[in-house]
Amino acid sequence: MDEVVIKKSNPWLTIWHRYRKNRLAMFGLILLIALILVALFAGVFLDYEQDVVHQDIIHKLQWPSAEHPFGTDKYGRDIMARVIWGARISLSVGFITVFLALFIGAIIGAVAGFYGGKVDNILMRIMDVFLAMPSTMLAIAVVSALGTDMINLLIALAIARIPQFARIVRSAILSVKGMDFVEAARSYGAKDKLIIFKHIIPNAIGPIIVQTTTNLANTILGVAGLSFIGLGIQPPTPEWGSMLSEAKEHMRYYPYLMISPGIAIILAVLAFNLIGDGLRDALDPRLKN
Amino acid sequence: MLKFVGKRLLMMIPVLLGISFVLFAIVEFTPGDPAQLILGEGATREEIEELREEMGLNDNFFVRYVRYVVDAVQGNFGTSYRTGKSVVDEVLPRFPVTLRLAFFGIAGAVIIGIPIGIISAVKQYSKLDMVCTITALTLTSIPTFWLGLMLMLLFALKLGWLPATNVENWTGYILPCVTLTAGTMAMILRMTRSTMLETIRQDYIRTARAKGASTRRIVFKHALRNALLPVITYVGMTFGIQLGGTVIIESVFSVPGMGSLMITSIRMKDSPVLMASVLLAAFCAGLVNLFVDILYSYIDPRIKSQYVKG
Numbered sequence: 232m233d234e235v236v237i238k239k240s241n242p243w244l245t246i247w248h249r250y251r252k253n254r255l256a257m258f259g260l261i262l263l264i265a266l267i268l269v270a271l272f273a274g275v276f277l278d279y280e281q282d283v284v285h286q287d288i289i290h291k292l293q294w295p296s297a298e299h300p301f302g303t304d305k306y307g308r309d310i311m312a313r314v315i316w317g318a319r320i321s322l323s324v325g326f327i328t329v330f331l332a333l334f335i336g337a338i339i340g341a342v343a344g345f346y347g348g349k350v351d352n353i354l355m356r357i358m359d360v361f362l363a364m365p366s367t368m369l370a371i372a373v374v375s376a377l378g379t380d381m382i383n384l385l386i387a388l389a390i391a392r393i394p395q396f397a398r399i400v401r402s403a404i405l406s407v408k409g410m411d412f413v414e415a416a417r418s419y420g421a422k423d424k425l426i427i428f429k430h431i432i433p434n435a436i437g438p439i440i441v442q443t444t445t446n447l448a449n450t451i452l453g454v455a456g457l458s459f460i461g462l463g464i465q466p467p468t469p470e471w472g473s474m475l476s477e478a479k480e481h482m483r484y485y486p487y488l489m490i491s492p493g494i495a496i497i498l499a500v501l502a503f504n505l506i507g508d509g510l511r512d513a514l515d516p517r518l519k520n
Numbered sequence: 521m522l523k524f525v526g527k528r529l530l531m532m533i534p535v536l537l538g539i540s541f542v543l544f545a546i547v548e549f550t551p552g553d554p555a556q557l558i559l560g561e562g563a564t565r566e567e568i569e570e571l572r573e574e575m576g577l578n579d580n581f582f583v584r585y586v587r588y589v590v591d592a593v594q595g596n597f598g599t600s601y602r603t604g605k606s607v608v609d610e611v612l613p614r615f616p617v618t619l620r621l622a623f624f625g626i627a628g629a630v631i632i633g634i635p636i637g638i639i640s641a642v643k644q645y646s647k648l649d650m651v652c653t654i655t656a657l658t659l660t661s662i663p664t665f666w667l668g669l670m671l672m673l674l675f676a677l678k679l680g681w682l683p684a685t686n687v688e689n690w691t692g693y694i695l696p697c698v699t700l701t702a703g704t705m706a707m708i709l710r711m712t713r714s715t716m717l718e719t720i721r722q723d724y725i726r727t728a729r730a731k732g733a734s735t736r737r738i739v740f741k742h743a744l745r746n747a748l749l750p751v752i753t754y755v756g757m758t759f760g761i762q763l764g765g766t767v768i769i770e771s772v773f774s775v776p777g778m779g780s781l782m783i784t785s786i787r788m789k790d791s792p793v794l795m796a797s798v799l800l801a802a803f804c805a806g807l808v809n810l811f812v813d814i815l816y817s818y819i820d821p822r823i824k825s826q827y828v829k830g
Contacts, residue, residue, distance in 0.1 A: 255654075360538030363802045365764050368782060372543065372794070375786045376550040452663050456768045459665050460783065475666060482669060483677050493666040501661040508657070 249513040256509020262502035270318040282312045284467040292485050301491040304474070305481060313469035314491050320470045321499060324385065325450045331389040333443055336396025341427050343397065344404030355401070358394040366391035370453065374462050384463055388453055392446060399442050403435030410434075437514040444507035448500045455496050471496045521817075525810065532806045537589070539802050540795065544585050547791040553577075557601050557789055592799075598792035602785070607796045611781065615800070618777035620693060621769070622762035625700030630755060633705040634748075637712025642739060644717060652709065659706035668699040668772040685774040696773045700766060704758055711751050719747040745819055752819070756812030763808065764801025 250256055277283060287307035295302040301310035343354040361369065373387035407413065408431065416430050432439075455472030457463030464470035466477060471492040478488035555571040556563065572578055576587065591598065597607035640652040672695060676684035683692045719725065720743055728742050765779025774780070778797055785793040 255657075356534065357538070360535055360542060363535050363805060364539055364542070364798065365761050365767075365801060365805075367767050368764065368798055368801070371767070371783070371786055372546050372798075375789075376546045378551075448661065455663050456665060459663075460768060460771050462786075472663070472665075475669070479669060482673055486673055489666070489669060489673070493663070493670070496663050496666065497658070497661050500663075501658065504657055504661050 246513045250509050253509045253512060255505050256513075259502045259505025259509060262498060263506060266318050266322065266499055266502060269315055270322050273315050273319055277312050277316060279316065282309065283316045283469055284308070292481065292488075294485075295487055302485075302487045304477065304488060310474075310488070310491055313474060314471070314495050316469045317471045317474065317492065317495060318499070320464060320468060321451050321454060321496070324381070324388075324454050324464070325447050325499075328385050328388045328450050328454075329392065329443055329446045331385065332392035332446070333396050333439070335389070336393040336398075337400045337432070337439070339393065340397035340400030341404055341432070344401035344408065345423065345427055345431070351401075354397070358397050361390070362394045362398075367453070367456065370457060371462055374457070379462055379465055381464060384454070384457065388450060388457075392450070395442065395446070396439070399438055400432075400435070403438055404431050407431055407434045441507055441511045441514065444503050444510060448503035448507065451496065451499050451503070521814075525814065528810050528813070532803070532810075535806065536799060536802060540589065540592070540799060541585065543795050543798055544581075544588065547795070548581060550789060550791070552789045554601050554789070554791070558604075588795075592796075597796040600785075600790055600793050602788045602790040602793070607792045610793050611778075611796050611800060614776060614778050614781045614797075617775060618763060618765055618770075618779065621696055621700065621766060621775065621777060622759060624693065624697040625762065625766070626704060626755060626759045628697065628701035629704035629708050632701070633708030634712050634751065637709040637751075638716055638739065638744070640709070641713045641716035641720065642735070649713075653713070656706040656709045659702050660710070662703070664699055664703050665768045665772050667702055668695070668769055671695050671699060672773070692773075696766075696769050696775055699769055699772075700762070707758075708751060708755065711754055712747065715747040715750050716743060719743045722746075749816065749820060752812055752815060756808050756815075757805075760805030760808035761801075763804040765797070 285308065287303075290299075290303050290307040291305050293299055293303040293307075299309050299311065301314060304310055304313070339354055339358070343351040369391045370384075370387040373390060374383055377383035377386065404427070412434075413426060413430055416426050421430075454463055454470065455475070458465075458470045458472030459476045461473075461476060464473055466473050474492040475489060478485075478492070481488055553568070553572070555568045555575065555577060559567055559571060576584060579587075588598075595608070597611075599606055600610050603610065636652055640649045643649050672684050675682045675695060682694055684695070685692070725738060725742055728738050733742075763778075765777055765782055767779035767783060769775070770777045770779040771783065778801065782794060782797050784790070785797065
């Protein structure tokens with residue numbers, strides 16, 4: 232007898248096949264991997280004290296050359312080393328903030344959507360209050376109350392993003408809550424927590440992933456913006472936004488100072504935007520063929 | 521309809537109360553004593569204590585919060601710790617500046633973004649579409665402050681065509697408005713394109729096409745109304761937020777608007793001004809959202825019929 236082969240299609244594999252066809256999305260993915268590698272291995276090539284923050288006033292404000300491909304800043308530090316180190320800062324702040332917001336937002340949204348009624352009403356009205364405040368303003372106010380350091384910045388940025396995740400998780404849950412497989416799970420006595428995390432969230436994951444990616448792009452922009460106005464990451468830590476803030480005063484005569492940190496931000500944000508777009512298309516069943 | 525508007529206005533009250541409470545709590549956590557701030561470094565402990573008593577700062581948190589709300593409802597938002605002027609006099613002159621900036625910024629974005637988005641969708645996968653999509657994507661990835669600085673470098677510092685920071689006359693608004701437009705325009709373009717593409721695939725569009733309607737008629741008569749709804753929501757939301765101050769752009773171009781007022785009041789721990797300006801910002805955002813919902817009902821008759829029933 233012939234062997235019967237049952238081919239089980241893995242949904243993630245199908246999504247990957249669809250994603251791979253999108254050239255722009257692949258470009259974004261490669262860009263992101265490159266940035267992550269740069270961030271991970273920055274410590275191998277560079278010594279933080281010696282190459283990144285050590286001041287060398289004699290060599291200040293040098294235009295790009297073979298020795299300093301991106302030039303040097305007003306303290307004589309090599310801009311390339313600082314931009315490379317900046318990838319570490321921006322990516323880690325971005326990932327930590329967004330996953331923190333996702334985690335808390337998902338719990339709030341899941342509880343609100345799953346239990347409905349009064350709980351839902353109270354939680355979502357609280358989220359409305361946070362949504363009604365401009366997120367930059369909220370982050371600025373929190374940072375000024377707690378003080379400008381990295382942890383407080385993370386908290387401030389995360390708080391501003393929790394409501395978006397709470398909303399999207401809630402609506403995703405509402406859309407699958409009534410489906411048969413949830414009823415089935417309930418009928419054999421599954422606990423609420425199990426139903427939410429094992430049955431509902433995996434089925435509602437698409438929009439959540441897309442939202443996470445776009446949020447990563449916005450968070451990196453947000454961190455840079457806050458650091459630029461002096462309320463984010465403080466010098467001498469080489470954050471791209473704070474580098475631009477320092478460069479601003481010398482902009483007229485040393486415009487090269489503005490170029491590399493700006494391009495670095497654009498590349499990082501672009502990578503996440505491209506991936507987000509690609510994932511949205513790949514996850515949309517209407518575009519299947 | 522009137523009932524609906526009234527209901528929505530009433531619903532803004534709890535949101536504003538919530539925001540004022542959160543802000544009040546944040547201010548409470550912020551280090552620094554207002555009495556010390558007003559009197560300056562040289563003040564004696566007795567003077568500070570006396571002023572604290574006079575300002576009611578020694579009362580319990582909730583007592584002070586309730587007092588703030590009661591005063592605010594009567595239009596009294598307190599006096600600025602920084603200048604000693606009434607908060608209303610501090611905030612109101614700033615508002616028109618931000619209003620102008622936000623209005624022209626969003627108007628430019630709508631005028632450019634929506635038509636190009638439509639063209640891009642109708643000619644999907646054409647060269648033009650590719651160029652528009654990639655440009656829009658790149659523009660959304662550029663930090664506004666960097667774009668602003670680059671424009672300032674080119675048009676103000678190198679070419680000298682436009683002033684870099686002065687908003688005394690209209691030429692000063694050009695650079696900040698263009699900067700503001702660029703990012704919003706790119707978002708609007710992307711949204712218009714994607715909702716338009718979704719709409720074109722609907723059955724009723726196919727029906728219209730089968731009936732032999734021209735592409736022009738299909739796009740403008742059948743598809744546009746439906747495709748524009750999410751775009752309008754986005755435009756309304758963005759305009760609402762920008763009315764509250766475009767913090768970063770105002771900081772780049774030193775524009776004396778709401779955003780820079782908020783930053784100054786945060787830096788100087790001028791909490792009465794901060795509270796009032798954030799509340800005004802939230803109120804504006806709420807009003808714009810309400811306006812968008814009303815606009816919705818004119819574009820989509822189905823929504824209107826819901827209001828009439830409810």
